[in-house]
Amino acid sequence: MRIRLFVASIVALWGCSAAQVATPDAGSDAAVVADAALAVTYNKDVAPIIQTRCQTCHTEGGIAPFALSTFAHARNMAGAIVEETGAKRMPPWGARETAECTPPLPWKDDERLSDAQIATIKAWVDGGMIEGNPADLPPPKVPTKIELATPSIELVPTSSYTPIGTKDQFRCFVLDPQITERQFLNGSYFVPGNPKIVHHALLFTDPKRESLKKAKVGESYDCFGGPGINTNALLGAWAPGARPQEFPANAGTPIEPNTLFVMQVHYHPHEGVMAPDTTRVQLRYMAGGGLPTYFGYAFLQGNFVKEVTDGTGLLSGPDDPATGVSFEIPAGSTKHTETMVFTVPEQLRGVAMPTLHLATIGAHMHYVGVDEKIWIERKDGTSQCLLQEPAWNFNWQRGYTYDGDIDKLPTLNAGDKVKLRCTYDNSVANRFVVDALKQQGLTAPQTVKLGETTLDEMCLGAFQVLFKLF
Numbered sequence: 357m358r359i360r361l362f363v364a365s366i367v368a369l370w371g372c373s374a375a376q377v378a379t380p381d382a383g384s385d386a387a388v389v390a391d392a393a394l395a396v397t398y399n400k401d402v403a404p405i406i407q408t409r410c411q412t413c414h415t416e417g418g419i420a421p422f423a424l425s426t427f428a429h430a431r432n433m434a435g436a437i438v439e440e441t442g443a444k445r446m447p448p449w450g451a452r453e454t455a456e457c458t459p460p461l462p463w464k465d466d467e468r469l470s471d472a473q474i475a476t477i478k479a480w481v482d483g484g485m486i487e488g489n490p491a492d493l494p495p496p497k498v499p500t501k502i503e504l505a506t507p508s509i510e511l512v513p514t515s516s517y518t519p520i521g522t523k524d525q526f527r528c529f530v531l532d533p534q535i536t537e538r539q540f541l542n543g544s545y546f547v548p549g550n551p552k553i554v555h556h557a558l559l560f561t562d563p564k565r566e567s568l569k570k571a572k573v574g575e576s577y578d579c580f581g582g583p584g585i586n587t588n589a590l591l592g593a594w595a596p597g598a599r600p601q602e603f604p605a606n607a608g609t610p611i612e613p614n615t616l617f618v619m620q621v622h623y624h625p626h627e628g629v630m631a632p633d634t635t636r637v638q639l640r641y642m643a644g645g646g647l648p649t650y651f652g653y654a655f656l657q658g659n660f661v662k663e664v665t666d667g668t669g670l671l672s673g674p675d676d677p678a679t680g681v682s683f684e685i686p687a688g689s690t691k692h693t694e695t696m697v698f699t700v701p702e703q704l705r706g707v708a709m710p711t712l713h714l715a716t717i718g719a720h721m722h723y724v725g726v727d728e729k730i731w732i733e734r735k736d737g738t739s740q741c742l743l744q745e746p747a748w749n750f751n752w753q754r755g756y757t758y759d760g761d762i763d764k765l766p767t768l769n770a771g772d773k774v775k776l777r778c779t780y781d782n783s784v785a786n787r788f789v790v791d792a793l794k795q796q797g798l799t800a801p802q803t804v805k806l807g808e809t810t811l812d813e814m815c816l817g818a819f820q821v822l823f824k825l826f
């Protein structure tokens with residue numbers, strides 16, 4: 357092993373590949389050198405992985421706290437890199453296959469490393485972090501500007517926001533798209549103003565213009581958890597690394613005239629970063645003015661506190677609905693679960709429920725949550741897991757889009773039951789609980805209930821469906 361490493365580093369110093377200095381056939385010296393050609397090097401094996409999978413965030417001025425732009429950067433962080441990639445915490449990607457959940461399709465734009473890539477990084481570190489042949493180093497990746505193609509409108513807050521201190525902050529910006537005739541939203545994308553501190557962003561409709569009670573158009577208000585208005589349409593979600601959200605060309609979400617939008621931005625300021633942020637949102641409406649073949653619709657379900665008598669929702673799990681005590685997570689409990697059930701109704705606004713094709717799905721809890729699973733139990737007795745996030749991380753919530761044509765997407769039909777199981781760890785073993793308590797000046801875990809603030813909890817699913825009405 358030592359000899360191989362030695363040969364490899366000599367080769368690296370020479371700046372030429374082992375293949376050039378030896379023929380890889382018999383003869384013991386030649387064989388040793390040939391092995392060096394197979395050694396994992398930064399330039400040949402690791403840099404391409406880091407460029408494509410890490411540098412979206414780990415770059416100068418990026419959201420991650422350090423850059424991974426050079427060999428020296430990677431070598432300095434090598435131990436942590438092996439640990440984070442081995443534990444599948446980096447790159448951040450919450451949707452996983454587990455023993456109890458295999459989603460029906462792969463995910464679009466899946467950011468995860470393959471097991472082979474994880475093994476390559478580990479082999480590079482175990483092998484002594486060889487830099488390798490400079491000729492193998494891929495040219496630096498020019499950061500591509502990710503934007504929505506042909507946006508119809510771009511909404512920009514008139515007042516920027518400057519997070520103060522290092523606490524996480526949640527601001528809701530009131531935006532007016534000035535829609536006078538119904539439009540069909542076909543694509544959306546958030547352009548973070550200050551990517552160092554914007555941790556995620558969500559766009560909600562405000563059809564009743566309720567947000568105006570909290571701030572003027574273009575301005576913002578504090579809003580942990582949700583926008584605090586009557587909306588159930590989540591139009592878009594963004595987290596670092598996310599691409600524009602786009603429907604097929606013949607699909608769109610109706611937006612009624614006079615609707616306002618509320619953009620919630622989660623700021624995660626670092627030490628000393630207090631620059632203002634103006635995050636923009638780009639929207640594309642369907643061209644032509646006609647009706648789409650498929651309607652796109654996003655909705656949130658869950659957060660049921662008691663049995664819903666019309667059969668649309670029901671609380672089960674360890675809480676006893678009879679006592680009226682529901683959705684309460686005892687202080688110190690480590691494996692508390694809440695299970696939400698909703699039944700797909702028979703009718704949708706007076707017409708028979710069409711088949712809903714599930715395009716994108718996301719989970720939502722706060723800091724006490726550790727695992728969320730969403731599955732469907734169909735009327736015909738079959739069941740299908742849709743999503744599990746077994747290492748829930750509030751900081752990395754996003755929607756996950758199935759990679760498949762409309763006719764391959766999982767479907768929801770009248771009478772099917774969609775179930776959400778949320779698991780919570782309300783003890784000091786949960787580092788997010790410790791942080792949330794600290795933010796409140798507390799140290800001991802508190803009883804947590806359903807609600808909107810940092811130390812409250814939720815159990816929600818976000819669903820984006822496509823359906824044909826005609």
Ligand code: HEC
Nearest residue numbers: 409410412413414419420421436437440446447448596597
């Ligand atoms: C989507 C953005 C993003 C991507 C992609 C990403 N990281 Fe990170 N990484 C972060 C952020 C932000 C942090 C700071 C901790 C946090 O907020 O979770 C971080 C933290 C880390 C840490 C330090 C963890 C600790 O706390 O000790 C390591 C190591 C790391 N990333 C390695 C990687 C590697 C290697 C890749 C690619 C294989 C990668 N990251 C991809 C955003 C990202």
